[in-house]
Amino acid sequence: MIRKKYIVLLLVFITGLLACNKDAAEYFAGFQQPSDFPDPVYHFSTNPVTSAGFELGRKLFYDPLLSANNTISCGSCHIQTSAFTHHGHSVSHGIFDRLGTRNSPPIMNLAWNKSFMWDGGIFDLDLQPVAPITNHVEMDDSVENVLGRLRNSSVYPGLFTKAFGTEEINSARFLKALSQFMVMCVSSNSKYDSVMRNQSSFTTAEQEGYMLFKEECSDCHKEPLFTDQSFRNNGLRISMVNDEGRYAVTLNAADKYTFKVPSLRNLDYTPPYMHDGRLLTIEGVLDHYSDDVQQTPNLDPLLQKNGIKGIVLTADQKLKIIAFLKTLNDRTFVTDKRFAEQ
C-alpha cells in the first residue's frame, strides 16, 4: 500500500518535471519569420539560434568587458530604447571619447541584411563585431584579448558550455553568440504591419502619405523592410570629412558618395539621421529631399527626374508622408524585455 503511494507520487513528480521542461522549451520560440517579410538572408544553417546561445549573445552585447578599458559595450552605442542606435550623438563616441565619423545604425531586422555598415564593407553578420572591437575610435582592443578575459571570468565558461556544449571559448563561438542575439532583434509589429495584416487601418492622412511614399520614396526604401539594400547617393552635401561611402569598399568610381539605403522603421527612436547624423528631425529629412538635394558625383537618377533636382513636395504632402512614417514605429520592439540588458 505504502509502496503504491510512493510510485504514484514518483509518477506525479516525473510528469511535473516533464511539463516543466516543455514549458522551458516553448518559452523560447527561436527565430520567428514575420509572415509578410521575405525569407531571411542570414545563414541559420551554420548558426541555429538556441535559447542559451541567444542569452549568451545578449550578455556579451551588454558587457563592457569587450572594450580595452572596460567602459564600453556594444549596447553603449546601440541602445534599445533608441532602436539600438546611439541616441543624440551624430557620430558615435568611442573609447577615450575619440570620435568615429559615422552614425550607428539600428540593430534591427539584421537577419535580412545582405551587407553591413553604411558602405556594406562587411558581408557576414558573424564578422561584424571584429570591426568595433579592433577599431581605435570604438572599443580599441583585440578579439584575442577579449577572449582571454572571457576565459578568465567566473561566468562565461559555464555560459559557453550551455550554448555550445563545451567550455571552449573561441572566436567563432563568441561571434556566433553575438549574431544569435542580433538576428533575434526583429521589428515587425508597427501599425504599418498590422494594416498590412488587415488587423487595423490607416487614418486618411496616413493613407495619403502611404500613397505619396509609394510614389516618391519606395523605389529605394522598399517595403516591407523599407530598404532595397542598394547603395545610392541621395544628394547630401559633401562634408569636410569627405566620406566617399561605398567607394572605399569597391574602389569603383560609380560608387563614390553612395551609402546603404537605410530602413525607415522606428524613425521616431533613431534620430539623428543619415550616415553622419547630420539631420536632426524627420522634417529636416523631407526638407532635404525637397530643397537641398545636391548635384554631387553619382547623384541617384531618381532624384533628378525631368531635370528637377530632388523631390517636389508641398508642405501638406510632407505632413502626410510624416504621418505615414510614424506608422513604422514599433513600440513593442523598443520595449521588448528579451532584448534588454538583464
Next chain:
Amino acid sequence: MKYTFALAAVIGLFFTACKKENTAPYNASEKAELSVEFDNIAGSSDLQLNTGVYTNASGEKLTITKLKYYVSNFVLTNTDGSVYTVPQDSCYFLIDESNEETHEPILRVPEGEYKSLTFTVGVDSLRSTMDISRRTGVLDPTSDGGDMYWGWNSGYIFFKMEGSSPASTSMGNTFAYHIGGFGGYSSATINNIKTITLDLTARGTPKVKSGKETNIHLMVDVLKMFTGTTNISIATTPMVMFSGASVGIANNYTAMFRHDHTEN
C-alpha cells in the same frame, strides 16, 4: 624437376630485384613530408628586421620593421606529369619574418619526384568568404590581434610590409604597404590574389620519400616589391592599403620568389 624449380626461383628473384630497382623508390599511395622554406632576403643581403638598411630600385634607403604574407593552396607537379593538390584545409600559412617557426611550412605529399611548385600568395576568395567556424588558426580573422585582416572591409591582408625611410614624407618617415583584395563579395573590386609557379628542375628536384626530410629552399627578395611593371617610390607612395595602387605592388611581388636549391 629439381632443376627447373631452382631456375624458376632464380628468374623469380631476378624479376623482383628488377622491379625494386626501377619503381620501388616511390610509393605514391604513401605520403611523406616536404617542407618549403621561405627565406626572406633584400637584394643581395639576408633580411634583418629593424637593423638592416637596404636600397630599392628608386635609390631610396629603407629599413623594414615588419614583413608578413600568406601563402596557400600548394600544388605539386610530379616529373611523371601527375599533379597533386595539397588538401585545402591544411594548406594556409602565414610567413612572419619576426617568427622563425613560420618560415618553413610543412606539406604532406605522395612520395615522388616533383618538377614544379605552385602556390597562392594570399587567401583564395572561397576561403575569404567561408563561414567563420571554418577559418581557424592563421585564418582566424581575429588572430594575431587581427593584424592581417580588415575588419571594416571584410577581408584578409595578403601581404604586409612596414618600415621607415628618409625618403618617406609621412609621419615618422614611415612607410606601410598593406595589400589585399579578393575580388569583392557582392560587387567586383580589385583582386590581388596571385598564383606563383616555380620550375624546380634547374636547381634540383625534390625527391620525396618517407623516412627522410626533403626541403625546397626558396629565396624571397622583398625589394622586388618596389619594381617591375610599376616602380614604387617611397617618396611618392609611402602608404598603400586598399586602393588602386595596391594592384601594381601585387604584380611586382609575384617576382619575389625564386627556387634556390633543394635539400634531399
